[in-house]
Amino acid sequence: MSADAPIAPTAPTMPASSTADQGHPGALETALRGRRDAGHKLLIPYVTGGMDDQWLLTVEALAGAGADAIEVGIPFSDPMIDGPVIQDASLRALERGTTPQGILADLSRIDVGVPLVVMTYYNLIERAGHTRIAGAMAECGVAGAIIPDLPLEELGPWAEAADHAGVATVLLVAPSTPEERIRAICARSRGFVYAVGRMGVTGEQATLAASARQVAGRVIGATDLPVCVGIGVSDPEQAVEVCGVADGVVVGSALVRRLLEGGGPDGAAAFVSSLRHALDAL
Amino acid sequence: MTDEIMGDPGPSGRFGQYGGRFVPESLVPACMELEEAFRAAWTDKAFRAELDEILQRYGGRPTPVAECVRLSEELGVRVLLKREDLAHTGSHKINNVIGQGLLARRMGKHRLIAETGAGQHGVATATAAALFGMECVVYMGEVDTHRQELNVFRMELLGAEVRPVSSGSRTLKDAVNEALREWVATVDTTHYCLGSVMGPHPYPWMVREFQRVIGDEARPQCREMLDGADPDVVVACAGGGSNAAGIFAGFADSTDSALVAVEAAGGASMTTGMPGVLHGMRSALMQNEEGQILEAESISAGLDYPGIGPEHAYLGELGRARYVSAGDTEVLEAFQRLARTEGIIPALESAHAIAWVIAAAGTGELPVGSTVLVNLSGRGDKDVAQVRDILKGGA
Numbered sequence: 001m002s003a004d005a006p007i008a009p010t011a012p013t014m015p016a017s018s019t020a021d022q023g024h025p026g027a028l029e030t031a032l033r034g035r036r037d038a039g040h041k042l043l044i045p046y047v048t049g050g051m052d053d054q055w056l057l058t059v060e061a062l063a064g065a066g067a068d069a070i071e072v073g074i075p076f077s078d079p080m081i082d083g084p085v086i087q088d089a090s091l092r093a094l095e096r097g098t099t100p101q102g103i104l105a106d107l108s109r110i111d112v113g114v115p116l117v118v119m120t121y122y123n124l125i126e127r128a129g130h131t132r133i134a135g136a137m138a139e140c141g142v143a144g145a146i147i148p149d150l151p152l153e154e155l156g157p158w159a160e161a162a163d164h165a166g167v168a169t170v171l172l173v174a175p176s177t178p179e180e181r182i183r184a185i186c187a188r189s190r191g192f193v194y195a196v197g198r199m200g201v202t203g204e205q206a207t208l209a210a211s212a213r214q215v216a217g218r219v220i221g222a223t224d225l226p227v228c229v230g231i232g233v234s235d236p237e238q239a240v241e242v243c244g245v246a247d248g249v250v251v252g253s254a255l256v257r258r259l260l261e262g263g264g265p266d267g268a269a270a271f272v273s274s275l276r277h278a279l280d281a282l
Numbered sequence: 283m284t285d286e287i288m289g290d291p292g293p294s295g296r297f298g299q300y301g302g303r304f305v306p307e308s309l310v311p312a313c314m315e316l317e318e319a320f321r322a323a324w325t326d327k328a329f330r331a332e333l334d335e336i337l338q339r340y341g342g343r344p345t346p347v348a349e350c351v352r353l354s355e356e357l358g359v360r361v362l363l364k365r366e367d368l369a370h371t372g373s374h375k376i377n378n379v380i381g382q383g384l385l386a387r388r389m390g391k392h393r394l395i396a397e398t399g400a401g402q403h404g405v406a407t408a409t410a411a412a413l414f415g416m417e418c419v420v421y422m423g424e425v426d427t428h429r430q431e432l433n434v435f436r437m438e439l440l441g442a443e444v445r446p447v448s449s450g451s452r453t454l455k456d457a458v459n460e461a462l463r464e465w466v467a468t469v470d471t472t473h474y475c476l477g478s479v480m481g482p483h484p485y486p487w488m489v490r491e492f493q494r495v496i497g498d499e500a501r502p503q504c505r506e507m508l509d510g511a512d513p514d515v516v517v518a519c520a521g522g523g524s525n526a527a528g529i530f531a532g533f534a535d536s537t538d539s540a541l542v543a544v545e546a547a548g549g550a551s552m553t554t555g556m557p558g559v560l561h562g563m564r565s566a567l568m569q570n571e572e573g574q575i576l577e578a579e580s581i582s583a584g585l586d587y588p589g590i591g592p593e594h595a596y597l598g599e600l601g602r603a604r605y606v607s608a609g610d611t612e613v614l615e616a617f618q619r620l621a622r623t624e625g626i627i628p629a630l631e632s633a634h635a636i637a638w639v640i641a642a643a644g645t646g647e648l649p650v651g652s653t654v655l656v657n658l659s660g661r662g663d664k665d666v667a668q669v670r671d672i673l674k675g676g677a
Contacts, residue, residue, distance in 0.1 A: 076574065078456075079459075080463065081463075094574065099572050126559055148306045149305060151305065151310045153310075172307045174306070176308055176311045178311060196307065200467040
């Protein structure tokens with residue numbers, strides 16, 4: 001085995017909430033709190049980085065259509081928590097030669113006026129090296145990161161590097177998460193808390209799962225951070241329904257499907273506009 | 283973590299820097315619940331007694347250790363086989379599924395899901411589900427459903443549903459992804475009966491404990507045959523590494539036997555891989571410089587996996603076990619040679635261990651007169667059609 005692999009020792013203990021940056025919320029939390037406190041529901045669309053040759057234009061179009069932050073997927077070969085649509089987009093991106101470094105470099109060339117959050121799997125982070133990739137994210141204007149296969153107990157070395165670089169690590173709460181654990185996750189989450197709407201992988205659903213509103217309610221009761229629900233939020237009606245409880249929504253597969261079908265930046269913008277209008281009417 | 287080699291990895295599930303529990307939050311409570319249930323069951327005498335009873339009366343344990351008379355003569359090395367191929371369903375996989383099936387029942391889960399490569403673990407899981415009256419769904423890469431058609435039918439006969447997986451490389455790695463995805467959605471009612479010493483904690487530890495019966499039987503069996511001595515070398519094939527972990531567990535801490543695990547040359551995570559995180563664990567993985575997982579390629583569907591269990595990565599790092607590989611050509615030769623010299627057709631997976639013994643006897647790495655114990659993890663009936671097609675150039 002290679003001896004020079006960038007493996008940091010992992011503390012198996014539960015990381016404590018960092019008091020150091022409680023007085024200095026990052027760009028992501030500041031932006032989302034500001035919007036929420038001004039009475040808006042938060043809208044965070046997701047696009048897989050590198051999935052087609054127009055994806056960067058799509059990111060700009062999403063901002064123009066009323067997104068409050070934009071989640072950009074860095075594709076991984078084995079996306080364990082993703083359903084068929086995002087698997088397909090990831091595969092296309094990888095076939096186009098997409099790399100984490102390439103996506104960050106592309107993002108550094110745009111200024112969309114809302115925070116960018118990357119979503120990826122932990123192996124890409126560890127392989128690049130925690131400090132190096134956290135620094136690269138910050139330099140490229142990325143405000144936050146979502147790493148769904150890095151739960152609280154395994155968070156240590158990444159969270160430290162991310163905090164130091166000023167990248168907010170957004171943690172997830174699932175419908176299966178017990179109360180005490182919700183509080184621990186919320187205490188360590190930065191930027192916002194991602195409430196997983198249903199037990200399952202990413203993908204569109206005909207109806208909103210009952211668990212979406214339930215989990216949102218449980219998380220809202222445990223934190224002052226903005227709480228956004230993702231996974232299984234597919235259309236304006238469902239977004240409105242879940243925002244009866246939550247502060248906002250993350251919409252991924254429904255948008256990516258439109259892009260895979262050739263909708264392009266304009267089609268993506270039209271869909272996000274429809275979500276924006278529905279949420280603004282609340 | 284205890285100092286004992288192959289002991290309890292503790293609540294963090296760490297074997298040195300390897301192991302852990304890298305799963306989505308949705309699955310963390312289920313993994314914790316499983317760990318707690320396993321800890322309680324494993325120290326419960328009644329659970330252990332019931333498991334032993336089923337493994338004896340239903341599973342065919344203990345399996346014998348047999349002397350390979352003619353092959354030993356040809357090689358100049360004394361070869362002993364631990365005959366896991368004689369266990370019910372034709373491989374060591376039965377040890378693990380009976381354990382996990384009992385545990386699932388204890389946890390009130392009535393549905394088992396599993397991944398399978400060669401189909402041996404799928405068949406074993408379907409068997410346990412039938413025995414315990416549970417539903418069963420097996421995920422199998424589309425490529426593997428073709429090269430192991432007969433095992434697909436066996437699983438269906440046993441009442442299981444086989445779902446072909448068409449994502450990624452359409453082999454074992456992708457079957458694991460799909461089983462994990464299914465588990466997230468059904469965790470309330472379903473136990474994921476993972477087939478090897480891999481995945482998130484507690485699986486690598488729990489599966490090794492369910493498989494350690496192989497080594498715990500073999501050590502005294504060997505001593506009886508060897509006038510109280512231990513074999514010089516204990517060798518096993520390794521994909522995820524469950525049969526290797528099972529036999530190593532009987533020798534790692536209590537003997538000076540050298541331990542050798544043989545991976546497929548096209549899935550040699552220990553010799554060509556680097557540390558990384560996949561399928562809930564940190565271990566040695568075949569990956570590119572960005573961390574994208576590479577596709578393994580082997581004649582043997584059961585070893586067609588770009589990773590290995592985390593405890594193996596640790597044993598390799600410690601130097602307690604050695605990790606080598608065997609190529610498809612020498613494996614095919616070993617497959618035929620054991621059939622002709624001993625009247626035993628091994629699984630293609632197990633033939634990797636035989637291939638290494640033949641090669642090592644040839645180079646003198648196994649000196650003349652030394653004794654080697656091979657874990658013959660499974661029988662080769664499932665591979666006969668595939669081998670015929672290769673040897674006869676398609677049928």
